[in-house]
Amino acid sequence: MSKRLDSLYRSQSAIYKYILYLLSVACIVFFFPRGGQFKYEFQKGKPWQYENLYAPFDFSIRKSQEDIQAERNAIQTEQIPYYRFDTSVSANVFEDYNTLFPEVFQEASLSRRGYDYMLRAGVQILDSIYTTGVASVEEHPLDGEIYLVRNNEARRMPARLVHYSDSLESLVRTMVGRQGLDRYSEDFVSLMARVVRPNVRSDSELTEKEIQNKLANISSTRGNVDEGKLIIAKGEVVESENLKILESLKSEYESELWTASNSYFILAGYTILVALVLMMLLLFLKKYRPEVYRNNVNVTFIFFNILVVVFLTTLVVKYNAGLVYVVPLCILPLILKTFFDARLGLFVHVLTVLILGFVVPNSFEYIFLQIVAGIVTILTISELYKRANLFISVGQITLIYIIGYFAFHIIHEGNLENVVWLNFGFFLLNGMITLFAQPLIYIYEKMFGMVSDVSLLELSDTNSKLLKEMSNRAPGTFNHSLQVANLAEAAANEIGANAMLVRVGALYHDIGKMNDPTFFTENQTTNINPHDDLDPAKSAEIIIRHVIEGIEMARKNNLPDRVIDFIRTHHGTTLVYYFYKKSMEEQPEDTREEDFRYPGPTPFSRETAILMMSDAVEAASKSLVNPTYPMLDAFVDRIIDGQMQAGQFLNADITFKDIEAVKKVLKQRLTNIYHLRVEYPE
Template sequence: VTFIFFNIIFMVMLTTLVVNFDVNYVYVVPLCILPLSLKAFFDARLGMFTHVITVLLLGFIVPNSYEYMFLQIIAGIVTILTISELYKRANLFISVGQITLVYIISYFAFTIIQEGTIDDIKSEVFLTFLLGGLATLFVQPLIYIYEKIFGMVSDMSLLELSDTNSSLLKELSEKAPGTFHHSLNVANLAEAAANEINANAMLVRVGALYHDIGKMENPTYFTENQVSSVNSHDDLAPKESAEIIIDHVIRGIEIARKNNLPDRVIDFIRTHHGTSTVYYFYMKAKEDDDDVDPDDYKYPGPIPFSKETAILMMCDSVEAASKSLKEPTSILIDGFVEKIINKQMEEGQFLNANITFKEIQMIKKILKRKLKNIYHLRIEYPE
């Protein structure tokens, strides 16, 4: 909310200064930076709404306010519709070109409607539109500045973080290769699921790549990194084993903070197990002693609080557990996915996430299809 208000006030003050200096330069103010930067951090709807509110406020300040408001709202609509992936440099240049063209065409049309002739068109106004278009290119460094000041994450930062050649992911691949491979599989599953329900696929992918970085501390205590038949947990009590497993979440948060990962990515590390139980060691402890406190075998949480974090929890559980399938068949995979996700729903893991039953069913379908592709299920032909 502070970020949105700051942007509105900044644009109003900048326009006021320009109007007081010389009203002829009012179109040099790159007002389309507002919907661009808001779309980069939030979504198109909020970007458009904030832009319209700002233009209505500026209507009280600028002369010939109807023409100004009309031009700026049209330009804002074009901005929202044309920019799809801001992290692609070509898209920004194309969008700025379209914005400038819309300003010129709209001004041309307005002058003909009002005056009935093209003789009153001022060529210097076209120059102000071009200058305003060039000033809009400043949105790239501005987004970077906003990220540092307000601690937010744009698609450009997510694209950088998704690079598997980054120092942190390289370290993960060296220290815990099994975990790294698991994270890549989860990232692919989560991205497909996010695309299916119109969630932020780029954010989910990055969250999935980093969600298990805490396993770098004790990699051999996790089955995916065990290369020999020796299990490190054989010499430990079930409670100690559970503590090491649960500890990878806390360790992951510490490593993420040390490496300056954004809070939105750290949220995935915190929530990917929610408040679920380390069931294997809990049952092992119950075999030895019936009086076992289940809270000792539970992850600290919190439970997922967005669509993206809920998707990661589902994909992580399904991918990890799928490794235990001996002879996977289509029916076995269907039942297996249903069982895992239904159990998470029964435990109330998705109560804080804005995800619907319909979306969960869509995610189940995607996971079933993807797992069948991974295991290359084929019909058996007669010999």
């Protein structure tokens, strides 16, 4: 039982990867839209490459969203508005007229006949006005026609027949003139202004109800295709008309395919394909990026980013497939290149685009554009800590999208007409969202404990709190760290390692010496050496302790784990040789080698190996007296060859060629430090 548990414990990293792999496959398949895949690929403007296609069943030709929207817009703009006629208003108007008429026209000043004639003339004017009604200025309908609802009966009529309160004066004057009563026109105008009130009002509720009824009756199809009818012949170009028929068949086919009996088989097919893609990713990591594969945090980070991109894309496609290019897919290779390398970033990007090919419309066009944009991202993004570089790269990515869209449009349409200019806005929005990569990198650093060049640049500032404290408490160690940083950075550049990471690791690798600075020779300003009064084993313990204390101090100050790795490994498992030899001379029987050996681990990357070599060479070079070039040459070879013989680089991904290149750089730098010239033979 204990052996089984022990085996399970040793395999926990592999078990975690298997679980992560299965969960990722399940999540991606869950994100996929429910439906089958049409077995033919086609594009507008390209010939049909398959055999003659006949309708496998009866189906309707579906209208495009653009066609349906055009019909909706036409209904809303062409709808004749409804107005309601209020009969009670006209009755009150006539009562008011009969009441106010004697006040305006005194019966004593007119003959009885004239009085009655004028009274009837006013009634006729009101009858004429209220035959079609009066509308207020605010209710003024548009030119054209209206529906006038009177006694629950709607009558279609020209809008110009309705009278308006702002035009009543001229109307009354005209009608009074026809009655031969011009001399009384002002009186009639005054009287009508007092009694006439609007009785025609817009019925927006009824108008909107009519619009909604018409919208609800819009058909999503136009015509049918009978089973067995030829849809398209081999070699025939896919044009607008047969394109709509093919798209209708595709939609109907995929919905017909997704039935209770078929759905499980379709899901199984999706699962197999997604599993194959993610398996390729794991195999790539295991074979070509073993240091990433061994780190479960890194593997989780990569799978997490793939899941986020797939989720966002499928969400956008379900909402509106036309917005698919708004999703900033190029953030994926950009971020992966920042934390890992360009090759891994591009590989993951291509695999993710292949997965999304199942989801998006026009999959070939989408895959082509996104892969090209990803390649441009990898080629252009460099030194992301320089803000201008990100803006330049995003501009180039956006330009690639625009050029690619133009090219596909020309292929599909054969001209530059009908260009959807809104898509350019989508590409620009995509570029603006891609700029969010900077804060996203910071968020990822906090979430996953990773480190980017931006953070390394901040950590390399010698005015930071921790380095400032070291320069005050252990100035000799601080100067030593600066020298080691310069040597290690030059060596890293020579072999193509991460120079900035090496420099930061070198600056912080000896921070543990701040606790007991005088026990290290570079900080001793007098001839008094505290080790003279200590047992060699105790001295070795103090020296070795600076590694452990450095790790604790780094964690307390929230330094990234990749920087702490340099503190942990810069002495590997080497001996504190001076005190070990002294102990062997003084008390050989009580001397144990493990008491004088650093706890390790040994360097496990090219960067940590470079630091070990640079640190040892720089520290030991202080003991050289009047060095010459041959002396420095032999000195560097002796120290690094000793580390190799001690097996310090067995776990590091560094070759003999790289080590020789590092030696060469260290020799050149030490020669410059000591201002030596090469001795030429006489």
